[in-house]
Amino acid sequence: MDFTLWDIVRNLLLAARWTVLLSIVAFIGGGIAGLGILLMRIDSRKWLRRPAEYYIGLFQGTPLLLQLFLVFFGLPRIGLRIDPWLTAVLGLTLCASAFLAEIWRGGVEALPRGQWDAGASLGLHYLKQLRLIILPQVFSITRAPTVGFLVQLVKSTALTSIIGFEELLRTANAINNATFQPFVVYGCVALIFFAICFPLTRYVKALEKRKA
Amino acid sequence: MGGNLDFGWLGDALAAIGRGAATTILMILVSAVIGGVLSVLGAAGARSRHAPVRYLVAAYVELIRNTPFIVQMFFIFFGLPSVGLVLNPLVVAIVAITINLTAYGIEIVGAGLDAVSSGQKEAGLALGLRSRQVFIKVTLPQALRVIFPALSSQIIIMMLESAAVSQIAVKELTYEADLIQARTFLPFETYLVVALIYLVLSIILRRLLLSGGKRFLFGGAA
Numbered sequence: 001m002d003f004t005l006w007d008i009v010r011n012l013l014l015a016a017r018w019t020v021l022l023s024i025v026a027f028i029g030g031g032i033a034g035l036g037i038l039l040m041r042i043d044s045r046k047w048l049r050r051p052a053e054y055y056i057g058l059f060q061g062t063p064l065l066l067q068l069f070l071v072f073f074g075l076p077r078i079g080l081r082i083d084p085w086l087t088a089v090l091g092l093t094l095c096a097s098a099f100l101a102e103i104w105r106g107g108v109e110a111l112p113r114g115q116w117d118a119g120a121s122l123g124l125h126y127l128k129q130l131r132l133i134i135l136p137q138v139f140s141i142t143r144a145p146t147v148g149f150l151v152q153l154v155k156s157t158a159l160t161s162i163i164g165f166e167e168l169l170r171t172a173n174a175i176n177n178a179t180f181q182p183f184v185v186y187g188c189v190a191l192i193f194f195a196i197c198f199p200l201t202r203y204v205k206a207l208e209k210r211k212a
Numbered sequence: 213m214g215g216n217l218d219f220g221w222l223g224d225a226l227a228a229i230g231r232g233a234a235t236t237i238l239m240i241l242v243s244a245v246i247g248g249v250l251s252v253l254g255a256a257g258a259r260s261r262h263a264p265v266r267y268l269v270a271a272y273v274e275l276i277r278n279t280p281f282i283v284q285m286f287f288i289f290f291g292l293p294s295v296g297l298v299l300n301p302l303v304v305a306i307v308a309i310t311i312n313l314t315a316y317g318i319e320i321v322g323a324g325l326d327a328v329s330s331g332q333k334e335a336g337l338a339l340g341l342r343s344r345q346v347f348i349k350v351t352l353p354q355a356l357r358v359i360f361p362a363l364s365s366q367i368i369i370m371m372l373e374s375a376a377v378s379q380i381a382v383k384e385l386t387y388e389a390d391l392i393q394a395r396t397f398l399p400f401e402t403y404l405v406v407a408l409i410y411l412v413l414s415i416i417l418r419r420l421l422l423s424g425g426k427r428f429l430f431g432g433a434a
Binding site for chain 1: 275278279281282287294372376389399403407415
């Protein structure tokens with residue numbers, strides 16, 4: 001069977017849905033988990049702060065590919081079946097939570113101390129200070145690096161092809177094996193990734209300019 | 213966690229792990245040196261008087277920064293043989309890493325160049341230096357001092373991303389891990405040890421880059 005260019009593009013676009021879905025799920029999951037890590041990381045109690053510090057250092061200091069392998073082969077150890085989709089979601093979520101927590105921590109530290117004091121003087125307790133005063137400002141000033149990380153995350157999904165998740169790159173490998181047109185196939189993959197990431201990158205640039 | 217971890221294989225695997233780590237370090241150092249030089253040239257190109265040069269550099273930076281490293285590597289690795297050019301996987305890996313690193317390097321060096329106040333440049337020109345001399349002797353050293361930490365971070369990020377080159381059979385750290393776990397049937401333990409080695413490497417590399425940068429780049433007339 002012969003593949004026309006349209007066959008190649010159509011199959012890649014269908015596979016790209018999984019790339020997009022994985023990116024969104026991991027970003028949302030990573031955001032929720034990252035918020036928990038952030039709260040631990042900025043806590044005044046050492047026994048909460050330290051583990052969060054190590055967690056962030058561990059995920060930022062090791063290759064994502066190995067993190068995916070560890071999740072993949074770690075699942076059976078906690079009594080679950082090996083599963084590429086679960087591995088991809090879990091691996092990227094854990095990694096995203098560490099990076100997002102660190103980005104937001106930078107935002108927390110950039111806020112003047114007076115913001116906390118003002119909250120306290122209004123009679124708000126710690127969690128209310130965070131929710132009503134600190135976090136809204138943190139998310140606002142870290143929007144550019146947060147979206148910037150989303151770009152990294154979208155690109156990272158390509159690594160999940162190695163543990164067998166059927167996303168864009170894995171589909172491309174299969175098509176390339178059938179067509180022997182590597183420049184066309186991987187060129188199209190690159191263009192699809194570019195089409196997803198470039199608008200986000202432009203948005204980041206616009207945010208940075210607005211702030212400057 | 214069900215089951216105990218088994219590290220009995222580690223003694224026999226140390227030599228292979230060492231070789232793999234050496235290859236990973238070699239790839240990164242070669243790419244960092246070449247990529248560093250290219251980044252400076254690229255950042256200068258992005259500020260060129262000639263519009264086509266500026267557009268070319270901008271297109272390169274955006275294209276590389278908005279596509280995954282592993283896709284770029286596959287494009288080169290599987291693409292080149294289809295036009296009759298077969299390269300050693302290690303060479304392909306170094307080329308791919310350098311191409312990727314340079315795109316980020318251009319942005320970082322560029323930010324440093326923009327951070328140097330224009331008065332510095334004007335002072336250089338007023339002293340009778342030509343604009344190329346001003347760039348090399350006045351602007352660039354000051355820019356490098358500002359951006360060196362960011363450049364170091366990017367080199368470390370790239371070292372971690374280089375784990376993907378195991379997929380084109382470059383015999384680096386992750387590839388050796390793949391072989392070891394295939395032999396021992398202990399994938400979790402193997403990848404855990406190797407992940408920790410990457411962690412140690414990234415900590416050591418960061419220290420070396422920052423202290424080395426301080427000594428060689430900004431020693432003397434700082």
